[in-house]
Amino acid sequence: MSQAPVNISLRRVFWITLRRDLLLAYRRRNDLISPLMFFLMVATLFPLGVSPEPVFLSQVAAGVVWVAALLATLLSMDSLFRSDFDDGSLEQMLLSPQPLALLVLAKVIAHWTVSGLPLTILAPLLGVMLYLPGEGMSALIFSLLLGTPTLSLIGAIGAALTVGLRKGGVLITLLVLPLYIPVLIFGTGAVQAASTGLPIGGYLAILGAILALGTVLTPLAVAAGLRISVSN
């Protein structure tokens, strides 16, 4: 380990952290299937539990896909900091001179790439299975593309606050779900508007604005949460 402080740029730190997390995720490829399968299974429960009538399903498809994506994202959030916490690298990150918010942002982006992004790609298949009207399909993809990163960012706050706890899983859900509601409302709103032929620009703009705000502010909240959790 070098003793003298290395002059390392913020951009390089960001990329190193991003690359590290992506590499770690690649080494555990098998774990990435679980949220996707959960996504598929939750969506399957609705036709089985309520009704497989195309008339009914096409009305609820937007909401069901969005709720399933939301729950699948929540499920995957626990793994964001867990392994780093367990082996001590999280404390190393807190001790390092690099701004924690930057490291957090890199980690969340890496996490979204292997959880939220595959969800977005799988969503059209679920749309087809739930008879989502064709006009709503592109709105589904775009709304999820803008929404899932926000879900990952907000979920990271919950993950940070509960990382030290034993029964973190359900608690994250309780903390984070109220914060998810605006994203859910605008996301499904966009898809339903598109299904009835209305323009979706406004919805997507608001989702984009929430994402932009989240990208700037949530890493700070996550960093604060991590400091609290680690000091427990």
Place this chain on the structure above:
Amino acid sequence: MYFDSFADFIAMGGHGLYVWLCYGIAACVLSFNILSPLLKKRHFFNEQTRRLRRERRMAEQEQGTP
């Protein structure tokens, strides 16, 4: 031969896309299930050969400097 011409065979009376898509996916799934274990086996042998070589080298070094 059920079809009159090769072009007819490809077109499958309008259902060509569906039929060939299915057979294509089947070919992919079957070859994946054959190639994946074969690759694993080759990877295993490469790794073990490398490890064996490394162990031999280390054993020789130890003997060389008692």
Place this chain on the structure above:
Amino acid sequence: MAISWKMPKWFFQLGSPRWFYDISSKLLPIFAVAAALLLLVGVVWGLAFAPQDYQQGNSFRIIYIHVPAAILAQSCYMLMAVAGAINLIWKMKVADMVAKSCAPLGASIAVLALATGAIWGKPTWGTWWVWDARLTAMLILLFLYVGVYSLHHAIENEVNAGKAGAVLSLVGLVNIPIIKYSVEWWNTLHQSSTFKVTERPAMPAEMWIPLLIMVVGFYCFFAVSLMLRTRAEILEREKRSGWVRDLVEAD
């Protein structure tokens, strides 16, 4: 605790990984050639020579992939559960490895059955997906496969992972008739008015003989792939033993 029923000697010989590796070396060429031949004959016959269906036209030819895949997906699950049971009762390593190899194989075949079923549905029923009893049951079978596979890979200790997977697949096996019954009952409740998946009327010989050939060909392919996967698994797990080292050195 091994239950010592009066099993014949060859049964326990099966449990030796090395024996399995040696005998599969001899069986592989036979099954591989059989699979290649049967699949080739079946595909060519089904695609080019069989007549088209009166109602469905040429999309009917998808049956030569879809039906063998569906049959294989179900048989593979049963083999996985039985192999898991043998592992639990007699603690046979080979059974454990066979069960582990069945999971990804069966899952991919189930995906094939679902995909071909959906693609067949588009020209036949006008929709890519439909919540009918058989497709839904196959989807749930896929979920069961993924569960067993995930469990195998989640547990670090190989022996425990195998046992856990065996327990899960046995629970799933008991569940399959229940799932089938409940899904069919649910399907009759929600009888979709637009169409009904009817049983195929009696097929002429030119249609069902290639189907039979494809089914047998798929089973031979299954044997080949299962043996290949189990062999790779044996090598990995027995890499410390003498005979594997000899194999590596011979390389």
